[in-house]
Amino acid sequence: DADVTQTPRNRITKTGKRIMLECSQTKGHDRMYWYRQDPGLGLRLIYYSFDVKDINKGEISDGYSVSRQAQAKFSLSLESAIPNQTALYFCATSEGGRTEAFFGQGTRLTVV
Amino acid sequence: DAKTTQPTSMDCAEGRAANLPCNHSTISGNEYVYWYRQIHSQGPQYIIHGLKNNETNEMASLIITEDRKSSTLILPHATLRDTAVYYCIAPPYNTDKLIFGTGTRLQVFP
Numbered sequence: 001d002a003d004v005t006q007t008p009r010n011r012i013t014k015t016g017k018r019i020m021l022e023c024s025q026t027k028g029h030d031r032m033y034w035y036r037q038d039p040g041l042g043l044r045l046i047y048y049s050f051d052v053k054d055i056n057k058g059e060i061s062d063g064y065s066v067s068r069q070a071q072a073k074f075s076l077s078l079e080s081a082i083p084n085q086t087a088l089y090f091c092a093t094s095e096g097g098r099t100e101a102f103f104g105q106g107t108r109l110t111v112v
Numbered sequence: 113d114a115k116t117t118q119p120t121s122m123d124c125a126e127g128r129a130a131n132l133p134c135n136h137s138t139i140s141g142n143e144y145v146y147w148y149r150q151i152h153s154q155g156p157q158y159i160i161h162g163l164k165n166n167e168t169n170e171m172a173s174l175i176i177t178e179d180r181k182s183s184t185l186i187l188p189h190a191t192l193r194d195t196a197v198y199y200c201i202a203p204p205y206n207t208d209k210l211i212f213g214t215g216t217r218l219q220v221f222p
Contacts, residue, residue, distance in 0.1 A: 103155030
């Protein structure tokens with residue numbers, strides 16, 4: 001089983017719909033992240049959480065919200081999806097303290 | 113955050129060393145340099161990180177200049193499977209907020 005699991009892997013949704021992307025990890029890490037990647041571009045940080053009670057906005061948080069339900073779970077929501085939120089979304093975790101981050105396999109979201 | 117600058121793309125012949133440069137002239141004394149790579153559209157994969165000493169692991173070597181303003185990731189014997197986008201990152205001190213740029217697209221050819 002993967003250390004960082006994202007669900008769904010692919011999703012097509014309509015404009016205006018609410019959608020939730022889920023991330024769970026078995027690494028026991030405190031820190032979790034959500035990134036967005038557009039074609040040909042690098043990853044941009046949406047939100048990050050350093051523990052269950054700590055949620056922080058990243059570079060591009062507008063239009064998104066997150067929930068840290070437990071140490072192992074970090075969900076990203078689009079309250080009212082719009083076409084320019086079509087992208088590849090990645091979740092990541094890290095232990096903190098100068099250690100590597102582990103990424104999920106991504107969720108490809110298409111908003112039509 | 114220390115800004116990093118990388119070439120947009122590079123080519124390397126299979127079996128040869130791939131040397132990927134990164135400029136981080138605004139890095140502060142306690143900020144580490146990390147390297148990740150992304151193969152096709154998979155999740156990024158950690159490669160190596162360092163502060164001021166050169167580092168080596170089973171994947172690569174990291175050479176950091178004495179003034180710490182630049183570094184080079186070395187893949188000693190590149191293979192076709194090393195074709196990927198390579199990201200150089202210098203997160204702020206005491207945080208793991210990883211900010212990715214656009215990276216270097218390395219193409220390894222036969």
